[in-house]
Amino acid sequence: MPVYTPTLKARIAIITTVLAAVFGTGIILIALYDAHSDLHDALEGQQDSVVKLTANQLDTAMNDRIQLLSHQAGQLGGLLAQAHGAAARQRALQALSAAIPVPAAFNALLVADQHGNVLSDLGDGAEVSDRAYFREAARTLAPVVSPPIRSRASGQMGVLVAVPVLSPQRGFLGLVGGWLDLSSANFLVDILHNRLGTTGYYCLVSAGREPVYVRHPDPAQARQPARPVADTCGEDDSPAPLEFLTPARPVIARYLMSSTGWELVALLPAREAYAPLRQMQQRFLGMAGVAMAGVALLIWLAVRRQLAPLSRLHRVVLASANDLSAFERLPTRQQRDEIGDLTRAFIKLMRDVRERRQALDRSERRLRAVTDTLPSLLAFVDTEARYVFNNLAYERVFGLKPEQLRGRPMREVLGEARFARVRPFLERALAGSAVTFETEDEGSDYHCMETSLRPEWSADGSEVVGVHVHVQDITQRKLETRRLARMSRTDHLTQLLNRSAFEGQLHAAMARSRDEGTLMALLYLDMDRFKAVNDIHGHAAGDLLLQDFAQRVRDCVRDSDTVARLGGDEFAVVLEDLPQPAAARRVAQAILQAMDVPFSFEGVRADVDVSIGVALYRGGPAQDHELMRLADVLLYRAKGAGRGRYEIGPPELADAPGPQHARPSAAQ
Template identity: 30%
Template sequence: MVLAAVAVALLSSALLIENFARAHAERRAVEGLRQVAVDFRDALDRGMAQQFKEIRVLSQLEPFRRFDDPAAMRRALDQVQIGFDHFAWMGVTDADGRVLAAAGGLLDGVNVSKRPWWQGAQKGPFVGDVHAAVMLEKLLPRQSDPWRFVDFAVPLLDSSGQRRGVFGAHLSWSWARQIKSELIDATMAAHQADALVLGQDGTVILGPSALEGRKLAEGMGEPGMALRQHAVDGEDYFGVSVQSTGYGAYPGLGWTVLVRQPVSVALADYYLLRHQIVLSAALLLALAVPMCWWLARRMSRPLNQLTEALARRHHLGSGEQLPQVGGYREAAVLSHALSELTRRQAEQDQWLAQLNASLELRVEDRTVELQAAMIKQEASERRLRTIADNLPVLISYIDAEQRLRFLNATFRTWMGTEPEAALGRTMKDIFGVVIYEQRLPAVKGALAGVRQRFETRSEANGVQRDLLTEYIPDVQADGTVAGFYTLATDITAFKQVERELDQLSRIDALTGLPNRRQFDQRLAEALARSRRSGLQMALMFLDIDHFKQINDNLGHAAGDMVLKVFAERVCSCVRETDLVCRLAGDEFVLILEGLNQTEEATVVAQKVLDAVSAPLSLAGTDVALSTSIGVACARGDGDSDAALLDRADDALYAAKAAGRGGWRMAE
């Protein structure tokens, strides 16, 4: 075990050190490559920005704006090219793309309007990506590498802003190769690394001659790549790529600078350290083997002596005295403790024999007492069961796992199931998922030690019952809750009377319409629905014109009949979803919901006027009926219910003031 512990410790330490060393070496390699890539990228961007700036400055010189003197332009271009020898070609074209003058007379008179650099200059200053020479290949001196250029073009404008021509230049790509050679090639060679410049399509535009013009493998030149191993020609590389971002007025061409270094070179120090770690771990393990063997022998010899002595005994307290062993302090202490334990065990055996004889007598007496107590308990349980089974209340006990452990006979009457069939099953199994989820908060509260009381309505065995249920926690002496008792009382008759009384309190006895109490509730609900839907609603306030005269002339019985007829005629003019209420006396209200336009309410108001004015005969007497209506509309986000009713009431008084028998819309 000690050897295993030493081996685990050595291997764990070696792995941790090895992982840390590798991560550190990789991080240093990547950071070094990243710094080189950033420096190279910035040098390219600043250099391109400088060339772009030079071309823009040259295009502003006076000789290049005198289109009437091409010879003067050519002389100026020849002089400029002497100081800017990195430009392989410089020239000026007219507005149609024909070369008016060029340094060295190259391409004079040639139409270059189809060239990308000339077309790009029609929109403003232009910088083109690296490309091979087309027309200049045959005119320029031969060199070991093919000619490649970066195009610059600046439109030439006259004083009125009209385009007169284009100043163009082809920057030799050997300029970039010179920057790479001066800036990073020496450093790269010392570390066996190389740097590449990739175009937008992933093609190598600057790098080792064997790779120029080729596309790298998918993802190898992906911008932003921080650390990635990839195989090129059978060798793994660390690669860091950064994307060109431009500099100043130069917008950048989307180039990517990729700096890579072979993994074997970047991690050379790490490989050497790993070899040293392996050798050190092997040496330490070799030293630990004899040390652990000696330690095991020293510890096991006295323990083996004690083990052999104990193996010859059938019982710890029997046999000869145990041998005294030494060798080291712990073994001597253990030997002394075992000898003392043997002596005490012998004394304990003798005392247990005496105690066993007396216990047999006490067990016989206790058995008689337990039998008498069980008979008494059974009688008590029978009495409690008889009482519980004859109560008109469903009584049960549910344990902490929500399983039914007791049910009285009322369960059979209400549920149509024998109590014995439900015992041991969970509440979810007995009552179903829906009822269980409804009662789950109360169940959790009872199991938390809080008494619960609630009313429910449920259907079982084909009968619907309103129940008043109480959950009484079964709290133990230590404060834990072992379960809870349930008492469910049938209050169906009481709730039915309560519902009937509530219904009577909301209905007008004469007309059968909702009364003022129900109207107040329904108006608030209608306003809330209007707010949610965004549709309008209307409230109409109606009363019967000259109703007092009808009561005075024909009597209150005729007045009641008029109220009934009036209510029926108003109800016939509205939808089933609309609400007609009688507030008091001859005052009625009408709630219309889901209106798209205010005119819909006025149409209903006119229908009510026409329906109410139909002929009516009571006891042989013709009664002329008419009504006045006040209409108030709301979208639900303005008035309260009281304010809306007040506006409808004001509109009603306006209708009466206008001569009765009509309607008015509240402002």
């Protein structure tokens, strides 16, 4: 799948637009950040004013009720000092109820003596000496406002405003209290009805080391623990990663009530608090997007106009790949800038290239005229083994014109088998080495080709850019070389191997025996009474006898065995891969028996015997000259024992010797 690459105009326009967008976005973000900060400061100031006003109203209401209870406590001090017991508490409660309106000021009233025995209008009496507010009032002799507690008389949650009753001597006689039921109407409950905006609300947190919520819009939060410092009414006040763009932190204001030490917290959710800012952001971003699109369009048009000469030059450069005269379509007068300088340089360059191409074409035609007259195959291939140049000889060999071969891979032209033979040498040439090798076709019509590969280096000599190929037919030369080689290795009379070739074969056979641990044998043969035939019947008869003798010996051995004439009437046989020494004995016996038949040629009848020395070898340190000396010793031992027989050794390799190694006589 092709990969799309933007044009230069598009890239310049995109880069310029992106830079403008980044710069513009930076300005917009700074403006939005400042707007958010200003709105946040304004909202906090407004919240502070509202919560302060509400807290002051609560302080005023609470102070009025504390003052009212303090006034009655002073009047009831004499009553509680003179009388004790339930009757005194009953009279004190009646006096208190007559002076303080219920439920206008409190939801209920109570009177407690110094022992904590309580009488209230909520129900039967109770004992409160263990209550924290009772102990605090008895200790400080000052008014106390309790945190939310559950009434032992009614079971309801509420707040008790307690004022101590003192004797003239400032002794603690008990207390009077006003009950503010948190489930009934009173000034503490009414605070929840004062909403901040649409979704904002108040919560009231008690004082002390373990504060709780006195009032909360969520009933489940009532009397639940609160933060000792900077409470948030249980809401998450952590900022968003980009708080000024997507505000998530609510606007919170706090004020400490002077009458109770409680903290009044006002909370306005971020969704409502920053709704105007979000609307402004949307309008602002929309306008910025439209402006950015306009800027991008203007940049595109400006870039297109400025780069029009470059686009024209680009089209001409692409066309020049197939038409060296395409540069003539460019205007003769160019503008005075970088693009104009580039265009003028390109025109000058293309004129020079066209002239060089024309000169190169003339040179190539002359070169082809010379190479096409040569019988050898001449070619040039690139680094991918594709033909770049071929002479006319390729058409005679492959039936393809040079134009058809150009650009085609060597593998396709030569075929897989030929290319497989050439490939290792081609890789060496592409690596920078000059290579010459021969390829032979051993079919019915023998052919041998010599191929020379010479690497072509780049102008700076840093890399190979191709390979020159020179292939010539050296079949006749190879055939002549083979003929001469055969002549140098063959006995001209018997067509057996001569001594030089025999020694080479023996050396190789012994090496194979050492490597593979196989048994081999060297047989030395010497014709008996040959000199008499040669002297009586002449050298021509002797030559015929030698030829017939050589043929009989060759018939007694395998095709893979080596038979050689060492000179005169001396012959040698090399037997390889013998299963046991008896095989060498059988060959020696066969040769002896083959010589039983008299030789007959041109009216001449000759009775010739042979003596044989058989030297066995199965690896070991012995050298070839030592094995030949052993065979020679065994040969002469056979001659000395009566001729027409064989001797075999050495004893450690030979089988147990029989009673006689002589050829059986006719009588036997």
